[in-house]
Amino acid sequence: MTTRIDTRFAELAKQGRSAFVTFLMAGDPDPATSLEIIKALPKSGADVIEIGMPFTDPMADGPSIQAAGLRALKAGMTLKKTLELVRGFRKDDNATPIVLMGYYNPIYIYGVDKFLADAKSAGVDGLIIVDLPPEEDDELCLPAMKAGLNFIRLATPTTDDKRLPAVLANTSGFVYYVSITGITGAAAADSTAVSEAVARIKRHTKLPVCVGFGIRTPETARAIASHANGAVVGTALVDALKNSLDAEGRATAKTVNAVAELTAALAQGVKGAQQAAE
Amino acid sequence: MNIAKPNSYRSGPDERGHFGIFGGRFVAETLMPLILDLEKAYTAAKADPAFQAEMNGYLKNYVGRPSPLYFAERLTEHLGGAKIYLKREELNHTGSHKVNNVLGQIMLARRISKKRIIAETGAGQHGVATATLCARFGLECVVYMGAVDVERQQPNVIRMEMLGAKVVPVQSGTRTLKDAMNEALRDWVTNVHNTFYCIGTVAGPHPYPTLVRDFQSVIGNETRAQMQEIEGRLPDSLVACIGGGSNAMGLFHPFLDDPSVEIFGVEAAGHGLTQLHAASIAGGRPGVLHGNRTYLLMDADGQIQDAHSISAGLDYPGIGPEHSWLHEVGRVNYLSATDDEALAAFQLLSKLEGIIPALEPAHAIAKVMELAPKRPRDHLMVVNLSGRGDKDVPQVGDILRGKSK
Numbered sequence: 001m002t003t004r005i006d007t008r009f010a011e012l013a014k015q016g017r018s019a020f021v022t023f024l025m026a027g028d029p030d031p032a033t034s035l036e037i038i039k040a041l042p043k044s045g046a047d048v049i050e051i052g053m054p055f056t057d058p059m060a061d062g063p064s065i066q067a068a069g070l071r072a073l074k075a076g077m078t079l080k081k082t083l084e085l086v087r088g089f090r091k092d093d094n095a096t097p098i099v100l101m102g103y104y105n106p107i108y109i110y111g112v113d114k115f116l117a118d119a120k121s122a123g124v125d126g127l128i129i130v131d132l133p134p135e136e137d138d139e140l141c142l143p144a145m146k147a148g149l150n151f152i153r154l155a156t157p158t159t160d161d162k163r164l165p166a167v168l169a170n171t172s173g174f175v176y177y178v179s180i181t182g183i184t185g186a187a188a189a190d191s192t193a194v195s196e197a198v199a200r201i202k203r204h205t206k207l208p209v210c211v212g213f214g215i216r217t218p219e220t221a222r223a224i225a226s227h228a229n230g231a232v233v234g235t236a237l238v239d240a241l242k243n244s245l246d247a248e249g250r251a252t253a254k255t256v257n258a259v260a261e262l263t264a265a266l267a268q269g270v271k272g273a274q275q276a277a278e
Numbered sequence: 279m280n281i282a283k284p285n286s287y288r289s290g291p292d293e294r295g296h297f298g299i300f301g302g303r304f305v306a307e308t309l310m311p312l313i314l315d316l317e318k319a320y321t322a323a324k325a326d327p328a329f330q331a332e333m334n335g336y337l338k339n340y341v342g343r344p345s346p347l348y349f350a351e352r353l354t355e356h357l358g359g360a361k362i363y364l365k366r367e368e369l370n371h372t373g374s375h376k377v378n379n380v381l382g383q384i385m386l387a388r389r390i391s392k393k394r395i396i397a398e399t400g401a402g403q404h405g406v407a408t409a410t411l412c413a414r415f416g417l418e419c420v421v422y423m424g425a426v427d428v429e430r431q432q433p434n435v436i437r438m439e440m441l442g443a444k445v446v447p448v449q450s451g452t453r454t455l456k457d458a459m460n461e462a463l464r465d466w467v468t469n470v471h472n473t474f475y476c477i478g479t480v481a482g483p484h485p486y487p488t489l490v491r492d493f494q495s496v497i498g499n500e501t502r503a504q505m506q507e508i509e510g511r512l513p514d515s516l517v518a519c520i521g522g523g524s525n526a527m528g529l530f531h532p533f534l535d536d537p538s539v540e541i542f543g544v545e546a547a548g549h550g551l552t553q554l555h556a557a558s559i560a561g562g563r564p565g566v567l568h569g570n571r572t573y574l575l576m577d578a579d580g581q582i583q584d585a586h587s588i589s590a591g592l593d594y595p596g597i598g599p600e601h602s603w604l605h606e607v608g609r610v611n612y613l614s615a616t617d618d619e620a621l622a623a624f625q626l627l628s629k630l631e632g633i634i635p636a637l638e639p640a641h642a643i644a645k646v647m648e649l650a651p652k653r654p655r656d657h658l659m660v661v662n663l664s665g666r667g668d669k670d671v672p673q674v675g676d677i678l679r680g681k682s683k
């Protein structure tokens with residue numbers, strides 16, 4: 001089965017460039033503004049869109065993304081509304097891949113089978129679930145594959161060559177290499193270390209490898225993108241969004257543009273990268 | 279619920295860390311290689327007589343074990359029913375049962391050459407025990423503690439600092455134990471290369487619930503031998519309070535396959551089960567948090583809800599996975615006690631026995647006050663007095679003088 005993710009990476013490979021992958025939290029700062037922000041991303045140069053599913057206890061996230069999740073929850077966001085957000089986006093964009101990223105509990109409580117069916121019909125292409133390692137594949141990964149969704153796994157600096165095959169076994173769409181041991185929003189790894197790690201992963205898989213955690217500027221985005229099939233930016237976009245809010249944390253006239261402008265600048269960075277040799 | 283009774287209640291978990299549907303390893307990939315290594319190290323240590331011998335030495339001469347099994351004569355007379363014995367874990371060095379587990383984990387950390395220890399703490403007892411053993415073995419110690427708990431358990435914060443630990447007040451979320459655990463996990467993900475996470479209760483990803491249980495089982499094993507010596511038979515019932523459930527599991531586990539022994543776990547009912555509370559079995563349902571599937575307090579969307587208990591050590595919206603399983607198979611009865619009931623029990627035990635309990639085991643005493651009068655005089659009831667109340671004296675003093683609630 002080919003998903004929008006597979007198609008998009010195949011197109012980019014033909015153009016000889018890397019993907020720019022954005023992350024923002026669903027419902028941040030409120031459901032309506034969030035939809036507008038997401039809709040503006042492809043025009044600003046996002047190739048793949050990751051959308052966070054808010055959770056009260058995001059144990060792998062730093063302060064910025066924690067706060068984004070809490071803003072969304074305070075604005076009444078739920079998993080059901082996150083799927084509605086995707087449905088809203090799909091009304092005018094049937095090509096840009098959407099990946100939902102988050103933690104397992106809200107999905108478990110929603111019901112795995114129902115969630116997968118609803119996500120597929122809303123137009124979701126892939127899932128990244130931080131607290132589901134390969135040891136727990138029965139929970140969601142295998143059912144997701146059956147339902148035609150990509151299950152995108154995180155590989156980290158602690159995933160050694162012995163373990164990589166297990167991590168890659170049921171991964172599809174792309175591999176997300178977390179460039180540091182740490183939480184979102186931490187400092188970036190240097191691009192030499194990243195390039196070695198990507199090369200190591202590529203010895204084990206034909207899937208595209210995207211790199212995230214710690215990329216904040218067009219320059220780093222360019223440096224990372226020249227060693228990988230994609231660069232993921234989250235915290236910097238979430239911070240730009242937050243800095244555009246009023247004192248009560250509500251959206252202002254500047255909010256959508258603030259995110260779109262940074263997206264465009266980062267996309268320029270990624271597009272300036274020389275695609276790494278395949 | 280229609281769950282087949284197992285042949286033994288003591289054989290779990292399976293090789294993937296499951297107790298029935300509960301438990302598991304729901305962690306970020308960064309941590310996965312580490313917990314696999316920990317499992318290997320623990321299996322090797324368990325099979326190594328030198329490890330056990332070294333631990334027994336420290337348990338005896340440093341912790342002060344065995345802790346006495348004490349006949350609470352005046353409490354028994356007052357309640358007019360079952361014969362009540364207190365398992366005196368509050369007499370351990372550092373003042374609670376927490377030290378049993380910390381000793382085991384610190385010895386494991388030494389075996390795998392980790393020099394930096396992190397811990398989460400609620401009441402501060404686990405933090406104090408960790409800071410103590412880190413001082414003893416010359417290890418760096420960082421303790422995450424919710425900012426609310428830093429306020430209400432000041433004496434323990436001061437103790438940890440005196441012992442050389444760094445106490446980090448956690449400002450995220452509800453600023454209590456669950457958030458301290460999130461923050462400790464974030465530290466661990468960042469510093470995996472040199473850091474050992476010393477978890478304070480029978481929760482977290484496999485193998486933690488198992489190894490903490492094993493290290494705490496000294497409580498039940500001693501109780502069994504002591505009761506045999508004093509009364510010549512098994513106890514008829516066991517009662518313990520439950521935060522994550524480590525003092526309870528330590529007392530219960532050695533008796534799970536003795537069908538004559540009735541077992542009661544006591545959760546914190548806070549302001550009452552229809553209001554803010556911390557009773558995950560009474561008021562929650564199965565979900566996934568902090569590395570395991572277990573009963574949790576949450577809303578319809580799977581968002582974790584705030585717990586409330588007067589006792590910082592019970593103020594957690596979850597419970598260890600093995601307890602969830604013991605609940606579902608019906609081996610252990612889970613009850614709950616409110617803030618007010620615990621306060622009354624705190625005062626009763628202080629006045630009748632000259633033992634000021636921590637607010638956590640005061641919840642267990644509160645249920646003993648209900649259970650004991652309904653049982654005959656030859657019924658032997660053991661309650662785990664998991665900690666002493668020194669840390670709670672300022673807080674309870676303020677409440678009793680009407681200064682705060």
Ligand SMILES: Cc1ncc(COP(=O)(O)O)c(C=O)c1O
Nearest residue numbers: 403521522523524525591638665
């Ligand atoms: C004295 C005492 N008892 C009980 C508890 C609750 O933990 P657990 O349920 O793991 O025994 C604590 C936790 O801080 C404690 O300090």
